[in-house]
Amino acid sequence: MRIALFGYGKMGQMIEQIARNRGHEIVAKIDENTQDIDFNSMDVAIDFSMPEAAFGNITKCFNNNVPVISGTTGWLDKYEDAITLCNDKKGAFIYASNFSLGVNIFFELNNYLAKMMQNLPEYKVSLEEIHHTQKLDAPSGTAITLAEGVIANSNYSEWKLDNSSDTILPITSKRIGKVPGTHTVDYESVVDRISIKHTAHNREGFALGAVTAAEWIIGKSGVFTMRDVLNLG
Ligand SMILES: NC(=O)c1ccc[n+]([C@@H]2O[C@H](COP(=O)([O-])OP(=O)(O)OC[C@H]3O[C@@H](n4cnc5c(N)ncnc54)[C@H](O)[C@@H]3O)[C@@H](O)[C@H]2O)c1
């Protein structure tokens, strides 16, 4: 495949490494200073840019009939607009807050545990995410996906940063050193604590998942998720 990278930072550079190892060609490395983009040169675009840039990058891809994989987080207020535009343009699109296989299995585990715990109000739920000090958004997109999974299977109605109540699910965000991404979901009672945790050791899992999604989307039309790519039902 001929891959265009929208964003050539930590993730863009890791994706380049994984993609080349899988025999793909990187035909463009696009950043905020790029003026001219040859959309005819690419088979697929992979966007790991910045919250304020993602929707514009995705829109350009739809308008130029290029399938797009977006891993950028912090722009979900525009996600429904992206879906509408993709469908209007008969495009192909996958967004994932986290593309790693391990985290997508963790998402399923989180939903399963939430369902088991939904009639046990003695357990209070909280989420913690830890990332490197260069991360711009908080909470992480992964933590938001985890929170949405708990909310869908419990009496919690919303999530908030550092705020809790019987209906507000608290998320704590920590920024430490070069941490690639650690996510913990805690169920705490006066008797005990049940915790599930995912620890990323590096960015390879994120990048491999994004390249796998790019390979999967070729020839398809529509809006998909990593559950479709990983065939998680
Ligand atoms: N979904 C996942 O699996 C996953 C994994 C890791 C990171 N992320 C997300 O990916 C994004 C990027 O993470 P990162 O660690 O690579 O950040 P980074 O800061 O290292 O890289 C971002 C790059 O985007 C570039 N950029 C800025 N404006 C741009 C524009 N308009 N068009 C194209 N590029 C532009 C910057 O020059 C920078 O090099 C963040 O939102 C992060 O949360 C997602």
Ligand SMILES: O=C(O)C1=N[C@H](C(=O)O)CCC1
């Ligand atoms: O390094 C980052 O930034 C990450 N962002 C994603 C998120 O916001 O969940 C995925 C984990 C790493």
